[in-house]
Structures are given as structure tokens and as C-alpha cells.
Amino acid sequence: MHKIELHGVVKRFGQNTVCDGIDLTVEKDQMVCLIGASGAGKSTLLRCINLLEPIEDGEIYLDGEDISIPGLNPQRVRAKIGMVFQNFNLFPHMTAFENTMLAPKRVQGLSKSQLKSEIEELFERFELADRMHNYPDQLSGGQQQRVAIVRALAMKPEVMLFDEITSALDPQLVGDVLDVLLKLKSQGMTMVLATHEMQFARQAADKVCFLKDGKIIEEGSSEEIFGTPKRPETKAFLARALK
Amino acid sequence: MPIPEAAGMTRRERYEQKQRLKSLLIAAASTVCVIMALVILVPMTPGWEKVQKSFFDGTVLAKTFPKLLDAFTVNVMIFTWSAPAIAILGLLIALARDAKSPALFPLRIFGAAFTDVFRGVPVILTVYLIGFGIPGLGLPRPWNSPFIWGSLALVLTYSAYVAEIFRAGIDSVHPSQRSAALSLGLSERQVMRDVILPQAVRNVVPSQMNMLIALQKDVSLLSFIGPVEIFRQAGVFKSLFANFTPYVGAAIIFLIVTIPATRYADYLMARQMRERR
Amino acid sequence: MSKRILVAAVSLALMATNTIAGGHCAADKTLTAGKFTIATGNPAYYPWVLDDAPESGQGFEAAVAYAVAKEMGFAEQDVVWVRSSFDEAIQPGVKNFDVNMQQYSITAERDQVVDFSLPYYTAPMAVLVGASATDTKPTIAALKSLKWGAVGSTTAVQKIASIIQPTNDPLLYGDNADVNAAISANQIDGAMFDLPTALFLSAVMIEGSKVIGQFPAASSDNADQFGMLMEEGNPLKACVDEALTSMINSGSLASIEAKWLQDTTGVPLIK
Ligand SMILES: Nc1ncnc2c1ncn2[C@@H]1O[C@H](COP(=O)(O)OP(=O)(O)OP(=O)(O)O)[C@@H](O)[C@H]1O
Numbered sequence: 186m187h188k189i190e191l192h193g194v195v196k197r198f199g200q201n202t203v204c205d206g207i208d209l210t211v212e213k214d215q216m217v218c219l220i221g222a223s224g225a226g227k228s229t230l231l232r233c234i235n236l237l238e239p240i241e242d243g244e245i246y247l248d249g250e251d252i253s254i255p256g257l258n259p260q261r262v263r264a265k266i267g268m269v270f271q272n273f274n275l276f277p278h279m280t281a282f283e284n285t286m287l288a289p290k291r292v293q294g295l296s297k298s299q300l301k302s303e304i305e306e307l308f309e310r311f312e313l314a315d316r317m318h319n320y321p322d323q324l325s326g327g328q329q330q331r332v333a334i335v336r337a338l339a340m341k342p343e344v345m346l347f348d349e350i351t352s353a354l355d356p357q358l359v360g361d362v363l364d365v366l367l368k369l370k371s372q373g374m375t376m377v378l379a380t381h382e383m384q385f386a387r388q389a390a391d392k393v394c395f396l397k398d399g400k401i402i403e404e405g406s407s408e409e410i411f412g413t414p415k416r417p418e419t420k421a422f423l424a425r426a427l428k
Numbered sequence: 429m430p431i432p433e434a435a436g437m438t439r440r441e442r443y444e445q446k447q448r449l450k451s452l453l454i455a456a457a458s459t460v461c462v463i464m465a466l467v468i469l470v471p472m473t474p475g476w477e478k479v480q481k482s483f484f485d486g487t488v489l490a491k492t493f494p495k496l497l498d499a500f501t502v503n504v505m506i507f508t509w510s511a512p513a514i515a516i517l518g519l520l521i522a523l524a525r526d527a528k529s530p531a532l533f534p535l536r537i538f539g540a541a542f543t544d545v546f547r548g549v550p551v552i553l554t555v556y557l558i559g560f561g562i563p564g565l566g567l568p569r570p571w572n573s574p575f576i577w578g579s580l581a582l583v584l585t586y587s588a589y590v591a592e593i594f595r596a597g598i599d600s601v602h603p604s605q606r607s608a609a610l611s612l613g614l615s616e617r618q619v620m621r622d623v624i625l626p627q628a629v630r631n632v633v634p635s636q637m638n639m640l641i642a643l644q645k646d647v648s649l650l651s652f653i654g655p656v657e658i659f660r661q662a663g664v665f666k667s668l669f670a671n672f673t674p675y676v677g678a679a680i681i682f683l684i685v686t687i688p689a690t691r692y693a694d695y696l697m698a699r700q701m702r703e704r705r
Numbered sequence: 706m707s708k709r710i711l712v713a714a715v716s717l718a719l720m721a722t723n724t725i726a727g728g729h730c731a732a733d734k735t736l737t738a739g740k741f742t743i744a745t746g747n748p749a750y751y752p753w754v755l756d757d758a759p760e761s762g763q764g765f766e767a768a769v770a771y772a773v774a775k776e777m778g779f780a781e782q783d784v785v786w787v788r789s790s791f792d793e794a795i796q797p798g799v800k801n802f803d804v805n806m807q808q809y810s811i812t813a814e815r816d817q818v819v820d821f822s823l824p825y826y827t828a829p830m831a832v833l834v835g836a837s838a839t840d841t842k843p844t845i846a847a848l849k850s851l852k853w854g855a856v857g858s859t860t861a862v863q864k865i866a867s868i869i870q871p872t873n874d875p876l877l878y879g880d881n882a883d884v885n886a887a888i889s890a891n892q893i894d895g896a897m898f899d900l901p902t903a904l905f906l907s908a909v910m911i912e913g914s915k916v917i918g919q920f921p922a923a924s925s926d927n928a929d930q931f932g933m934l935m936e937e938g939n940p941l942k943a944c945v946d947e948a949l950t951s952m953i954n955s956g957s958l959a960s961i962e963a964k965w966l967q968d969t970t971g972v973p974l975i976k
């Protein structure tokens with residue numbers, strides 16, 4: 186059974202078809218990278234998987250269960266799928282710790298005392314322990330993104346979605362955040378990333394999907410896509426992106 | 429020839445210091461001129477003596493000021509119970525107007541109609557219509573009190589404005605915050621309560637401060653339906669002494685309260701502008 | 706003998722003619738020689754004129770009009786009634802009446818453009834109560850427990866505070882209409898107006914209300930005083946004033962007032 190499976194997913198915004206019949210499988214513990222030009226539909230696809238956008242057609246399965254049935258309560262699904270965005274992730278009126286505690290407390294009904302040690306451990310693990318009680322505006326962009334990841338992890342998700350989480354960062358901060366992703370991968374987390382970091386995708390991805398105009402027009406291992414791309418569009422895109 | 433760098437200042441810094449001093453002097457001089465002109469010229473106008481007697485009569489002021497302060501406690505009282513009610517109702521209306529589920533469509537319509545009506549009608553009319561109209565239906569005392577219904581009129585009108593400000597505040601929260609919160613598995617309600625509202629409310633504190641200041645003044649409109657608050661008390665004194673000084677006294681009392689509040693609101697506003705940048 | 710009788714008869718007749726023609730004072734000063742033209746409202750109201758028929762002499766102003774006419778030497782049939790609108794008559798200009806009686810308050814502004822006689826009536830303060838308080842006795846003690854209202858700019862405010870000293874703070878309003886609204890809404894029990902206003906309000910404006918008492922008129926209240934309105938500079942004013950003065954001195958004016966404004970209206974003095 187695949188961890189995530191998409192069948193002919195169609196998403197439209199008005200007349201604009203942003204996902205145009207997407208088929209995608211993600212295996213357990215796999216890291217899948219979505220690459221493609223701006224506007225190709227990467228973010229939208231991730232939002233569809235997390236049920237933040239209702240889809241017009243197709244199905245999405247999580248562990249073989251159709252989670253795209255209209256009317257299904259999305260909360261239970263979202264609790265299993267963590268997601269980190271490009272920016273404005275953290276709630277500015279809460280400290281890093283409070284940000285992290287909010288969802289476990291509200292969704293799982295756990296108390297602060299139950300959560301404290303666990304969350305402290307997470308912050309420790311991602312070298313953020315000294316930042317735990319800072320407000321987001323007291324953190325660097327890279328630290329903010331790492332806290333956002335920690336916050337998602339606190340819900341013990343089975344899958345993590347990352348939407349260009351480094352693209353709003355100063356170049357020298359990008360490395361720290363990508364290191365966190367590598368760490369997660371080594372711990373066996375199933376991940377789907379939309380990214381413009383081609384070098385990273387090339388090194389770390391188990392599978393790379395190239396999106397254009399809402400379609401996955403080529404997919405394969407990172408060696409296949411980056412080494413021997415078949416489609417001219419892919420070649421053109423990579424030529425530009427790797428320059 | 430190299431210019432000696434006195435007191436460790438650069439040429440540019442010295443120039444700027446000189447400029448600052450110059451503009452400070454100009455500002456001081458012009459302020460003094462204007463005040464001098466007012467102090468000297470106004471008393472020279474032909475009507476000044478009459479105006480002074482009827483607007484700035486010290487003995488009338490001394491006689492009426494304590495009673496005006498007394499009456500002002502009525503304003504404070506009405507304000508004290510109206511303001512929280514406005515905050516709550518305003519927030520509820522704002523939430524009703526932003527209700528997303530189709531089942532709540534009637535609520536949304538109601539919210540829209542509410543704000544349209546109460547923002548569209550002058551406060552004084554609402555005070556009249558509700559203050560006399562509803563008790564006129566035959567409510568028994570004390571439920572027909574003008575304090576209750578007049579306050580309700582203020583609450584309804586101000587909630588309509590406050591609701592719009594809250595909505596603007598809700599809109600000012602970046603949509604990613606909603607996505608981020610939803611993606612953590614929070615329900616729509618939890619997202620609103622824990623994530624959106626706290627930020628929205630904080631964003632609109634300065635604007636709401638201005639509403640409070642306006643409310644503080646508009647409490648006086650209740651005088652039209654009976655309560656003897658400071659404006660009415662000043663009017664009674666005006667008739668009694670045939671002198672407008674009590675109104676000046678009332679204005680002074682209002683200013684004592686509203687000037688600090690206004691300065692504080694401006695300060696909050698300026699601070700927020702800085703934070704945004 | 707017959708001669709003397711004749712002389713006496715002639716002189717008597719002359720005297721009579723003199724009297725009928727308006728006597729020494731008003732002669733040649735009226736609009737129509739020998740007639741005294743009095744204007745009233747259209748229509749004229751109770752208790753000032755009963756049944757809108759001033760010719761009957763019934764009602765306070767009608768009664769005063771005939772008494773003044775008589776005092777000035779006019780016979781009943783020489784009194785001519787005309788109608789005028791209230792606002793029109795206080796404008797400057799030529800008038801179609803000698804005097805006009807319809808509760809004109811004497812004010813300094815009006816006195817600039819028209820003339821007023823001495824006051825024939827000083828309006829006392831009266832207590833108007835709403836439907837729920839009509840049983841209140843006309844005593845200060847009973848009035849204390851009422852919820853009071855008044856127009857904030859009038860002397861009624863001081864009167865309530867100093868004479869009645871009510872247990873509850875009064876509510877104050879901007880004008881009579883608002884006080885009416887408050888009485889109608891039962892937000893206040895009673896309000897103080899001058900008697901004419903109170904009578905008008907209870908008869909016409911506020912259903913179920915009643916004027917339960919009046920205070921003795923006191924000129925210190927700068928109360929409303931009604932005067933007969935005349936064209937500016939009308940020489941008749943001296944005659945009218947003379948007549949009124951003698952009626953005041955003889956007490957006949959007071960008894961007319963008692964008859965039509967206390968007994969007839971049934972508004973007792975407050976004790
Ligand atoms: N909420 C929305 N309403 C309407 N159109 C939208 C919405 N979100 C995205 N789109 C449109 O969908 C298309 C795909 O957007 P999307 O953000 O998924 O692209 P992307 O591949 O993530 O691009 P980028 O690399 O710039 O992030 C774009 O044309 C965008 O304008």
C-alpha cells in the first residue's frame with residue numbers, strides 16, 4: 186500500500202485549471218520533491234493533499250483511505266499530515282513554545298504538563314532549546330522555519346509537506362533548515378517538498394516530479410531527472426534552474 | 429584647508445546640528461508670536477468683554493464645576509457599561525458577517541443589515557427612536573428606563589462601527605496564518621479563537637481606542653431622552669445663570685479625559701506603524 | 706319744568722351715546738368707530754374660549770374680553786370678533802383688529818414689533834401627570850414620590866428641586882415634545898408646565914394624562930404672562946391698560962380667572 190496516492194486530481198480556481206489530472210504516489214519514508222516553474226501548481230498540489238483546497242475531480246488516498254470524499258472532516262487527516270509554508274507560519278502572538286503546544290493541546294486535548302517535556306525534547310533535538318520562549322519576531326528567519334517544523338512535528342504526523350520553506354530566507358540561513366530536512370529523512374519521515382533548491386533535491390530526493398501547467402510531465406529518481414531528463418521542457422527548466 | 433573636527437563631530441553632523449537649532453528657534457519664535465497675538469489681540473476685539481463675561485465667568489465656573497463633575501459620573505457610568513457591551517456585540521457581529529458555512533447565511537445577512545442600518549442612521553436618531561420608542565410599547569418600570577434603552581441605542585450604533593473595525597482587523601491577518609493553523613488540525617473555530625482573533629484584536633486596538641473616545645462624547649446624546657449627564661447639567665446651569673461658562677466647564681472636563689486618551693491612541697497607532705515597517 | 710326735563714333727557718341721551726360710542730378714552734381710537742374689534746384664534750380653544758364661540762363670553766379670554774370692553778365703555782353688542790392666525794398677528798404691520806387675545810406671551814422680542822397690554826394673566830406652574838399617576842393628590846407630600854421630568858432650560862427645574870424635592874432625581878429634556886414622549890412612555894410620572902401648556906398637552910397631546918394641580922402664580926418665576934396684542938404704537942393701549950388696572954384692583958380679573966381657569970378646568974391649587 187502506498188502512503189499517499191493521487192489519482193487524476195483536478196483543481197480549478199474559476200476558469201484556471203491549476204492541477205490538471207495529477208497522478209502521484211508517495212511511499213512510506215520516501216522524500217518526494219516537486220519542481221517546476223513558478224505558477225506550475227506545486228503549492229496548490231500540496232494544499233490539496235492537506236485538504237486545504239477542495240478538489241474538483243480525482244481521489245487522494247492516505248494509507249489506502251480516500252481522504253478526498255466531499256464532506257469528510259479534514260481535521261483528522263490534517264492531524265496526520267504536517268505542513269510548513271514559505272512564510273507567516275508562526276503565530277506572532279505566541280512564543281515558540283506556545284506555538285508548538287497549541288495544536289496538541291487543542292486537538293489532542295493534552296495538558297501543558299503532559300506536553301512540556303516532549304516539546305522541550307523536540308526543541309533540544311533541533312537545537313532551538315534556547316529560543317523556546319522567544320516570540321517569532323525575536324527569531325531569525327531560519328529559526329522561525331525550524332520552529333515551524335518542530336511545531337508540525339509535535340503533532341506526530343505521518344507525512345510532512347513542505348512548501349518552499351527556504352525561499353524567503355537569506356542564503357546563509359538556508360543550510361540550517363535543509364539540514365533539518367535531512368535529519369528528518371534519516372529518521373524515516375515521509376515527506377513531500379515543493380522546492381526551488383535544485384542541489385538539495387538532487388542530493389536528497391528519492392523521487393523528483395517536474396510539474397508544468399498543472400501536470401506532472403516527468404518523474405523519476407533524482408539521477409534520472411537531473412542526469413538524463415527526457416522531456417525538452419524538463420531540460421530547459423533544469424538548464425535555467427541549475428545555472 | 430582641513431576643517432578642524434571640533435568635539436569629534438563631522439562636518440555633516442555640525443551642519444545638521446546647526447540646522448536643527450535653527451528650525452527649533454523658528455518654531456519657538458512662531459509659537460510665541462501666535463500666542464502673543466491671541467493674548468493681546470483677542471481682548472482688543474470689540475466683543476471680547478461680552479464674550480468673556482458669558483463664556484469665561486470665573487465665579488460661574490467655580491459655582492458650577494463641582495456639580496458638573498458630579499453629573500459627569502453619570503457619563504462615566506453609562507460609558508462603563510456600554511463599552512464592554514459594544515466590544516462583545518461588535519465582535520459577534522463581525523464574526524457573524526464573516527461566517528463561512530452556508531447554514532449561517534441568515535446570520536451573515538443579519539450582520540450586514542445590522543451594520544448598514546446602524547451606521548446609516550445618526551446616533552441621535554437611534555437614541556430617540558429606541559429611547560422613547562421601545563419603552564413606549566408599554567414596558568413596566570424600571571425596564572423602560574431611558575438609561576437602559578439609551579445605552580442600548582449607543583451599543584447598537586457603536587457595535588456596527590466596532591464590528592467593521594474588527595472585520596478589517598480579521599482581514600489584516602495574513603491568510604497563511606489560517607492555513608498554518610488549519611494544517612495543524614485545528615478546527616475553524618479554534619483557528620478563529622486562538623490564532624486569528626488575538627492578532628486581529630491587537631491590530632485594531634488603536635482604532636478601537638478612537639471609538640472609545642467618540643463614545644465617551646456621544647454618551648451625552650442620552651441627555652436628549654432624560655438622563656441628566658454633564659451636557660444637560662451644563663444646559664440647566666446655562667439657563668439658570670444666563671451664561672455659557674458651564675458649557676466651557678463641561679468642555680474642560682471632557683478634554684481632561686479625552687486628551688490623554690487621544691494621545692495614547694495616537695501613540696499606539698504610531699507604534700504599530702513602526703512595527704509594520 | 707319740561708324744559709329742564711328735556712335738557713336732562715338730552716344730556717342723559719348724550720351721556721348714553723357717549724358711553725355707547727366708547728367714552729372718553731377709546732373714542733376715535735378703534736378700528737371702527739364705536740366698535741371694539743377683538744381677534745381670537747381660529748379655532749379658539751378651551752378653556753380660553755368655550756366651543757369656539759367667543760360671542761358667548763364663555764371661557765377665560767372671552768370673559769376677560771367682555772369685561773375689558775365694558776370697563777372701556779363698550780356695550781356687549783359693540784364687541785366685534787374676528788379670527789387671526791397666531792403667527793400672522795405677531796408680525797409687524799397694519800392689523801384688522803384692535804386687540805388680539807390668544808395666549809400671547811409678552812416677550813421683549815415681540816414687544817419690538819407689536820404692542821402688548823398689561824398682562825391679563827400670569828400663567829402659574831401646573832403639574833401634568835401621565836395615565837399611571839392620575840390619582841396623585843395635589844399635595845407637595847404626594848408629589849415627592851413621583852418620577853419627575855421637565856424641560857432643562859425652564860424654571861420648572863428649579864421649582865421641582867426647591868419646592869417638591871422629589872425622592873428620585875428628575876429626568877430633563879430639550880423641549881415639551883420630548884417630555885410628552887417620556888410621559889407617554891411612562892418613563893416619568895409627571896412634569897411641570899405652565900398651566901395653559903399643561904392644559905393643552907393633556908387635552909390634545911397625551912392620552913390619559915391629567916393636570917392634577919397648579920401652584921399659585923408668582924411673578925418671581927419669570928412666568929409666562931399673557932397680554933392683549935395690538936398694532937405697534939396703537940393709542941388704544943393706554944385705554945386697555947387703564948381698564949385692566951381697574952379690573953386688577955377691583956379683583957374682578959382674579960375672579961374671572963378663578964371661575965374659568967380653576968373651577969371650570971378643575972385644576973385645584975396645590976397645598
Ligand atoms: N487561492 C487562489 N485563487 C486563485 N488562483 C490561485 C490561488 N492560489 C493559486 N492560484 C493560481 O494557481 C496557479 C498555481 O499557483 P501555485 O501557488 O500552486 O504555483 P507554484 O507552483 O507553487 O508557484 P511558486 O513556485 O511561485 O510558488 C497560479 O497561476 C496561481 O495564480
Ligand SMILES: [Mg+2]
Pocket residue numbers: 227228229348349379
Ligand atoms: Mg508555491
